[in-house]
């Protein structure tokens with residue numbers, strides 16, 4: 487894939503974010519990958535005077551269900567245009583009182599309860615071979631700290647760390663499932679925060695999530711149980727706040743940002759050189 491655009495940062499838009507609010511569209515790139523098609527064309531946008539890549543993980547009109555997202559294609563496509571840092575927006579439910587609805591959270595760890603999702607580039611079936619990713623810091627500490635600084639600067643209520651349980655979806659949890667995940671140590675709940683972070687890390691991309699808490703899942707705090715309509719309406723109200731946080735974050739991210747090398751660079755290069763489905 488040859489392109490004149492080489493953005494340092496990509497934003498992956500979650501539910502309710504199908505364009506980057508406050509950005510100006512410069513170009514759209516249809517990237518084919520060795521793993522099939524991404525959720526949408528990659529938009530090259532100008533945001534806060536910076537060039538950014540933007541990709542809506544559910545597609546432009548929320549046609550891609552959480553369990554159907556081709557995360558490998560999405561991350562490969564972003565890496566192929568030179569991105570080194572990924573900030574994802576995610577609507578999440580809260581499982582505990584310490585993560586209240588209407589606040590932000592900077593996810594620090596995950597608990598994978600998905601099944602059947604392709605979650606590695608290194609299954610031994612290609613020239614890239616087998617790699618074993620250390621997953622202790624799948625959410626990049628450097629990017630997390632920039633997000634925390636941005637939230638603090640805007641006086642946005644936020645929690646600096648949280649364990650997210652990732653369920654397969656598309657249905658929400660039952661009360662018994664929700665209680666079990668809470669007892670296991672989860673504080674937030676999502677359908678998309680796995681395998682996106684680990685696939686980013688497998689390509690040596692820095693990754694952090696700006697999570698916005700839309701609900702209290704099945705209602706542990708006595709509130710209305712979650713529904714898709716409720717998530718969407720609360721996200722709609724929060725868009726200006728999410729945009730403001732991203733704007734401050736972008737001004738703080740240095741063009742010289744270098745993510746941690748978690749996988750040998752030669753293995754990543756081998757993945758990025760695999761023939762695309764279009765060229766195969």
Ligand SMILES: CSC[C@H]1O[C@H](OP(=O)(O)O)[C@H](O)[C@@H]1O
Pocket residue numbers: 499500501543544552575576577578655676677678679713714717718
């Ligand atoms: C629309 S309700 C459920 C949906 O919302 C969250 O999406 P995202 O993480 O992309 O913001 C959740 O994970 C589900 O996919």
Ligand SMILES: Nc1ncnc2[nH]cnc12
Pocket residue numbers: 577578579580653658659675676677700701702703704712717
């Ligand atoms: N309660 C919930 N469960 C799973 N994903 C969510 N996204 C937003 N709220 C959620």
